[in-house]
Amino acid sequence: MTQTARGAQRRSVSAQRRVQREEQILEAAMQLFAEHGYSDTDTQLLAEKLQIGKGTIYRYFPSKRALFLAAADRVMRLMRQSIDASIQGITDPFERLGAAIRAFLGFFAEHPEYVELLIQERAQFKDRKKPTYFVHRETNIKRWQELYRSLIEAGRIRNMPVERITDVLGSALYGTMFTNYFLGERPSVEKQANDILDVVFYGILSDAERKKGS
Amino acid sequence: MTQTARGAQRRSVSAQRRVQREEQILEAAMQLFAEHGYSDTDTQLLAEKLQIGKGTIYRYFPSKRALFLAAADRVMRLMRQSIDASIQGITDPFERLGAAIRAFLGFFAEHPEYVELLIQERAQFKDRKKPTYFVHRETNIKRWQELYRSLIEAGRIRNMPVERITDVLGSALYGTMFTNYFLGERPSVEKQANDILDVVFYGILSDAERKKGS
Amino acid sequence: MTQTARGAQRRSVSAQRRVQREEQILEAAMQLFAEHGYSDTDTQLLAEKLQIGKGTIYRYFPSKRALFLAAADRVMRLMRQSIDASIQGITDPFERLGAAIRAFLGFFAEHPEYVELLIQERAQFKDRKKPTYFVHRETNIKRWQELYRSLIEAGRIRNMPVERITDVLGSALYGTMFTNYFLGERPSVEKQANDILDVVFYGILSDAERKKGS
Amino acid sequence: MTQTARGAQRRSVSAQRRVQREEQILEAAMQLFAEHGYSDTDTQLLAEKLQIGKGTIYRYFPSKRALFLAAADRVMRLMRQSIDASIQGITDPFERLGAAIRAFLGFFAEHPEYVELLIQERAQFKDRKKPTYFVHRETNIKRWQELYRSLIEAGRIRNMPVERITDVLGSALYGTMFTNYFLGERPSVEKQANDILDVVFYGILSDAERKKGS
DNA sequence: CATGAATGAGTATTCATTCAT
């Protein structure tokens, strides 16, 4: 091994350690931010929880604010990964949709503290251009709209602007996530997903009423 | 007029003045809380805006916290009034539903700062048992569920648990309210209401697909 | 007394109180700054010495820095007053000069802490355009130069640029002030003033040597 | 060469390297201390400037304080060397004096940062018994007083206590050094030295006025 | 010998709340 290679490896090892340490800090920070809220979480507490010095935190994140925003970004990264993994290998479009909805609701049901973090982000950093959630939302929404478009062409979804679908369904999911968090004890993810799919797929009108409308 | 009556009247007059003053303070407080967030709104600023002494605020509300919560409650009170007024005199159930949805979306579209207040409430007072919004939600939801039940009996809505309808529709509205606030520029209330009603009434599946499912 | 007059008086009374309080704080601050140095003086200590709350200090001075600079300015204001008072009513130019020199040295001999403050100012606020001392120096120096000019015209001082006199004499005084402070125990002000005047008036050369030079 | 001799030599070589390194560190430290002030100079910055690790500095100086004081001592050592060199080989007493004055003023004119260091020393280390400057001053002053004494005996300087001369002249130089530093743009060293010598040698009084005084 | 990651003591400033006037 050459000098350079050794140097590169050494650097890479320390860079790896750094990333690990960052993740550890973010994980702990997220829990505390979710538990006590942004303002009431103090760096001292976080340092104690991590069993490290306060100064060390500042070696990895330049400010409490930056730490919080990194934690919020991490939540969205994890959500994205979770949903992507859930639809991996599924080919039927409706099944993909169902899987994604279950993954979304399941992700936040398993980690209520992530919801809290999204709320804190909005409340504390009103100035930040756009909440993390919506930055990620935009990226994903395009893919779903393409899916809906092809389903309309295939005659499986009735002809309508695809934005209508993503808007209504997206809002229902977003709203459900918050409602679940705020109300605590709630129906299973499975049931909630089925309820949403039932209404959104079939509508609530009776056959008789549907005919009147058309 | 007896002494007692005069005393009562005097008291009543001053009580009326007190309520007026409380409203003035709440209105101003709400604007500031929405604009700067709870922590960054300081009593000094509020006193200046109201052109009164800081101490005077404390004569009406025992603490900053109490003031904020009263402001949040006021928002819900106003929302309730706005929706109630919108469905006043409408008899057709579907029209009532449409009016209520438009009133809900319209209320928060006209007052984005109210949305901010609901967010701040959640973020800052995690300990408060249940967010104001959901306290009010429960009261209202019963009435709508009765409406849906009678529509099912009348064969205008297909047979399904009414909770499914209120959950999905409620979430869609709640989610839309937040999404609208976070994304700023959005479609008109009219269009959004129509989109939601279209999807929730008719579903998105094509007739051919519906048959497969049944 | 009219309403307006009473109002004005009330305002004037509170303004007077404010000035008094400012002076009290400056006096105490100056002592602490001189005793411990700028960095090692903490606001807590000052508050305790004054028997007031820390916050109160900040009602009068926006920052520790501002407080310090105000204290330094106060020193120069007091010095100026002291010198002005000392030459009051003296008409003979040489006597005025002697009085001023004695007042200058005496002022700092009686208040060694003032010297410390000037040093701290320079050390801590290198960015401030010009030390307080030199701001005041400029104002005064003109007056003395005029005095020297008239003495040259009157044939009492030999013909030479007046700047030479103010530069050398000013430096000697400035240097003496510092030397006195740094060395502690020193000759009396009277003796020091006489020594400076003797050298500056008559020079150190013997008559014989003077003739060679001329 | 014996084992011991080789050992001694080896030690001597490494001791030499050590001294070199110490000088490098002092030189860099001095610049930073002068530029940013004592408190605002942090060891990290110094390490970067020197391209060495922070820990290494601590191998040469036990603390930031010790490092600073060593830097201040170094300034005085350099000043002494500079003045000694300037009078080397000059035999005429008055010329020696002139050369020393020019060397003193020139030294600090060329290195304004040295003045800053002397100020910082006083401001930050009030407890240190006596400022470096005055420690050195004492050593030198004796030699000059002997010179003046012999000049008085030789009838070239009028009869007066030699302390008077060193006090006034010393203060004038010390004061000039500070004034130059604080005011920035100043007359040339040559001119300033001449001004001081003119006043101190000949006094400012006219011949007529001198006769009155005697 | 050299390094730089880790540490935690130390501190200016803010702001909700009180209470004398």
Place this chain on the structure above:
DNA sequence: TATGAATGAATACTCATTCAT
């Protein structure tokens, strides 16, 4: 009843120093 001057608890962040590698 209204005021606003006074209070002091609370807290993010820095940086000299250490020590494992």
